[in-house]
Amino acid sequence: MEPRTLLIVDDEVMLLTTLQTFFEGRGFRVWAVTSGEAALPIVAQHRPALVLLDMCLGAGRLHGFDVLRHIKTQSPDSTVLMWSGSADADTKAEAVRLGADRFFDKPVNLSELLRTLQTVNGRSQP
Numbered sequence: 001m002e003p004r005t006l007l008i009v010d011d012e013v014m015l016l017t018t019l020q021t022f023f024e025g026r027g028f029r030v031w032a033v034t035s036g037e038a039a040l041p042i043v044a045q046h047r048p049a050l051v052l053l054d055m056c057l058g059a060g061r062l063h064g065f066d067v068l069r070h071i072k073t074q075s076p077d078s079t080v081l082m083w084s085g086s087a088d089a090d091t092k093a094e095a096v097r098l099g100a101d102r103f104f105d106k107p108v109n110l111s112e113l114l115r116t117l118q119t120v121n122g123r124s125q126p
Helices: 013-024 036-046 064-074 089-097 110-120
Strands: 005-009 029-033 050-054 079-084 102-105
Touching (some): 005 013, 005 036, 013 029, 013 110, 029 036, 036 050, 036 064, 050 064, 050 110, 064 079, 064 089, 079 110, 089 102, 102 110
Parallel strands (some): 005 050, 050 079
16 A cells, blocks of 8 residues: 555546545545446555545445445555545444544635545645
């Protein structure tokens, strides 16, 4: 597992593109996909060190919790940060219970997200 590898899973293409550009510009190797189904083979093959995962990935698709379970089975050492624009306290607690390392509310603050990723990746900022 390479320490600066990042998988981003979100069905909002504009956000996905913004995050991919932001993190690639900061030295991360990034895979960006719009569905849990597309994320699963990346997790199996590359075992990314970090995963940013949206909880709600669109109707008829794998739910973020299903993807989280799969990640924690296939790549238990991956750090998973989840987010949603509509999660209540119980949902956030369930995400952590299932293995998420942290839960963010959308819209996500990029500076806070970067600091969190650097901290969990062993590269905390002063």
